[in-house]
Amino acid sequence: AQSVSQHNHHVILSEAASLELGCNYSYGGTVNLFWYVQYPGQHLQLLLKYFSGDPLVKGIKGFEAEFIKSKFSFNLRKPSVQWSDTAEYFCAVNGYGGSQGNLIFGKGTKLSVKP
Amino acid sequence: GAVVSQHPSRVICKSGTSVKIECRSLDFQATTMFWYRQFPKQSLMLMATSNEGSKATYEQGVEKDKFLINHASLTLSTLTVTSAHPEDSSFYICSAQGQTNEQFFGPGTRLTVL
Numbered sequence: 001a002q003s004v005s006q007h008n009h010h011v012i013l014s015e016a017a018s019l020e021l022g023c024n025y026s027y028g029g030t031v032n033l034f035w036y037v038q039y040p041g042q043h044l045q046l047l048l049k050y051f052s053g054d055p056l057v058k059g060i061k062g063f064e065a066e067f068i069k070s071k072f073s074f075n076l077r078k079p080s081v082q083w084s085d086t087a088e089y090f091c092a093v094n095g096y097g098g099s100q101g102n103l104i105f106g107k108g109t110k111l112s113v114k115p
Numbered sequence: 116g117a118v119v120s121q122h123p124s125r126v127i128c129k130s131g132t133s134v135k136i137e138c139r140s141l142d143f144q145a146t147t148m149f150w151y152r153q154f155p156k157q158s159l160m161l162m163a164t165s166n167e168g169s170k171a172t173y174e175q176g177v178e179k180d181k182f183l184i185n186h187a188s189l190t191l192s193t194l195t196v197t198s199a200h201p202e203d204s205s206f207y208i209c210s211a212q213g214q215t216n217e218q219f220f221g222p223g224t225r226l227t228v229l
């Protein structure tokens with residue numbers, strides 16, 4: 001069965017610090033990978049996604065993620081965080097090519113950015 | 116991006132009653148809608164997938180008779196929690212998928228069963 005693990009439950013950073021949130025998945029076949037963000041009081045929004053091609057994916061708001069197939073990882077990065085990045089971040093995967101059906105989510109990582 | 120709404124945003128009910136939650140895609144037609152459940156400090160767990168005009172597909176362990184899903188139109192899906200009990204208290208989130216295959220999430224409904 002597919003599963004997604006996010007290593008950090010809560011990350012606290014100061015503004016301008018660099019961010020890396022870990023995400024590992026278990027699935028033997030072709031995967032589609034996603035990062036979602038949930039700002040306080042708001043609904044889930046897609047941050048970026050990887051289906052195929054360049055394993056370094058750039059998303060909105062300066063975020064990027066790198067798919068490393070050999071490590072089953074899809075870590076999220078941002079060189080310099082802002083206070084407005086305070087949110088919960090979810091990594092998700094599905095094994096169905098070309099679709100976002102049946103997403104499997106990680107438990108989420110709460111990011112708190114101190115001004 | 117596309118907008119998905121849920122109603123109500125919060126509901127409190129007595130044990131044994133039924134609660135209906137609506138999920139609407141406001142500016143696109145959703146051929147598929149998904150219902151998730153999220154417990155505190157847990158990830159979203161997919162409950163069921165519904166395609167317009169057909170029966171929902173439930174994930175393993177989800178009682179179809181307890182969580183009734185109707186997807187009668189391309190813009191509306193409903194989840195009815197029948198005979199709700201305190202253990203059904205949770206955060207229920209829907210998402211809608213149109214022709215782009217991207218899922219757009221609703222804001223969620225907080226259900227509290229007393």
